[in-house]
Amino acid sequence: PYRAPHHTASAVALVGGGSSPRPGEISLAHRGVLFLDELPEFDRKVLEVLREPMESGEIVISRANTRVTFPARFQVVAAMNPCPCGYEGHPDIACRCSAQQVLRYQSRLSGPLMDRFDMHVGVPVQDGRTLLRPEKGETSSAEVRDRVSRLRTLQHQRGALNAELAGDALHQACALDSEGETLLEQAMGRLGLSARALHRVLRVSRTIADLAGAERVEKAHLVEALGYRLQSGAESG
Structure with a gap:
């Protein structure tokens, strides 16, 4: 399933509820994708219920005489502008926002919420030539699907999908050599990574290693996974 609620959606619409509890968008997106466009435009209290x-x-909905549990194992994909006017960091168009306005805009998203995203990827501005004459990428979506399917089979053989690795299973699947451990320890100190962020970096690096056909998570895989978190700025959580 693919769900894309508008940014005016209420907390009840997102997580479910009502006098006779009904599932919300997160349960309708179970085992699928929940896409949140214009993420900072959502009410902050609405976003916090996603944590x-x-x-x-x-998600557990409790009422006076009933308690209902709805499934909600979804993948969140979100998009946002860098600032209110949308031109912060643009190579040719000057941003009209003050530093305080940019900070206030980005602060609509709490640190603990952002900490739960595996990757924070900045999308650079594309010029007209690039858009009109795009470089050839993947041959077909079917090839992408086959590659993902092979990786999911590999992960199931290991015991669980990388996204679901936790505890001992996570440390066994993402066992690091001394160089990798040193890099991750330094990154935690310098970037202020939380324990949650550390585990997410390990899961992403394991997936990068799987894509590269590597048996172990190596330094290069960790560097790439860390890079996906650096693009959003400072960590908190």
Whole structure:
């Protein structure tokens, strides 16, 4: 399933509820994608209700005489502008926002919420030539699907999908050599990575290693995974 609620959606619409509890968008996106466009435009209180189900994979709705648990193991994909006018960092168009306005805009998203995203990827501005004459990428979406399918089979053979690795299974699948451990320890100190962010970096690096056909997570895989978190600025959580 693919769900893309508008940024005016209420907390009940997103997580479910009502006098007779019904599932919300996160449960309708179970085992699929929940796309949140214009992420900072959502009410902050609405976004905060996503934090627990993003971790637990379910949502519990309690009422006076009933308690209902809905499944909610979804993948969140979100998009946002860098600032209110949309031109912060643009190579040719000057941003009209003050530093305070940019900070206030980006602060609509709490640190703990952003900490739950595996990757924070900046999308650079593309010029007209690039858009009109795009470089040839993947031959077909079918090839991408086959590659993903092979990786999912590999991960199931290992015991669980990388996104679901936790505890001992996570450390066994992402066992690091001394160089990798040193790099990750330094990154935690310098970037202020939380324990949650550390585990997410390990899962992403394991996936990068799988894509490269590597048996172990190596330094290069960790560097790439860390790079996906650096693009959003400072960590918190």
